Amino acid sequence: MGTRLAGKTALITGSTSNIGRATALAFAAEGAHVAVSGRDKQRGDEVVAQIRAAGGRADFVAASLDGSPATSQALADEAVRVLGGHIDVLVNNAGIYPPSTTPTVTSEMFDEVYGVNVKAPFFLTAAIAPRMAERGSGVIVNLGSWIARLGVPVSALYSSTKGAMETLTRAWAAEFGPRGVRVNAVSPGVVRPESADDMAEAMMRGTPAGASGRPESIAYAAVYLASDEAAFVHGTVLDVDGGRTGVAVVAA
Structure with missing residues (x-):
């Protein structure tokens, strides 16, 4: 077990699968007590069990975030309860990506x-950030996306939400920064949760990384932003994308 958190x-x-799940595991491995949240209790319980088996602390909090202030407030209140009275770090990871043009x-x-x-993350932050500010400390990590800044011909709707x-x-x-709450974001690149995907690999051809990333890479960045090591980092969007947005891509 680490001690960074x-x-x-x-x-x-959204920590029952993919990037959220990897982030929950990484936070717990660094000493945080994690409220695992999502719609699927079975998957949530599996993440909690994995964390506890490794010696960490975690509890599941069911939430079907729909954007209503009441739903976000209910999640904030229940998370405060299971975490023992306060939330030090909020990771706004949950999101949906319906294929569309x-x-x-x-x-x-x-x-x-x-x-x-x-x-949903707006009203969840509205419920949690003021409490952090009252305590004089806290961290919020948002999830952006590489396609918020590099236009692609599909998924305009999704990319606009990540730009927001x-x-x-x-x-x-x-x-909130002047009252002790640091807010930053991670902008993931093309990430595959399991086996290689031909489309994902094609999108990363010619980048410095040369291949898609894994959820753990995003989780490690979130750990950094949540830790005291990032105490001087405010309002930053950290690209973790294998160089996809910052480096000219030359197709091979």
Whole structure:
């Protein structure tokens, strides 16, 4: 067990799979007491069991984030309860990615994606950040995306929500930073949870990394931003994308 987050409590939304799950495991391995949150209790219990088997601390908090203030407030209150009275770190990770192009997006899809990807973390932060500010300390880590800044011909709706989260990162850093709450974001690149994917690998061809990333790479960046090592980091979007957005890509 590491000690970079020893004594800290953390709520990680959407932490029953993929990047969120890897982040929960990484936080617990560094000493944090983690509130694992998601819609699927069975998967949540599996993550909690894995953390506890490794000697860490974790509890599952069910949440089906829909963007309503009431749902976000309920999650914040329950996480505070299971974590023993306060939240030191909030990771706004939960999100949905329905395949779409602009003409295929319906009004219902638009509202659902913005509800989960923007409104839910907005109102969750509204419920948690002021409590952090009252205590004089806290960390919020948001999840952006590489396609928020490098246009691709599909998924305009999703990329716009991640652009919103990156903008909120800077706005919240200005709003809450002076009261001791650090707010930053991680911008993942092309990440595959399990086996290699031909499309994912094609998208990374010609980059410095030359291949897609793994969820653990994003989790390690979140650990850094949540730790005291990043005490002087405010309002930053940390690209963890194998060089996809910052380096000219030359197709091989």
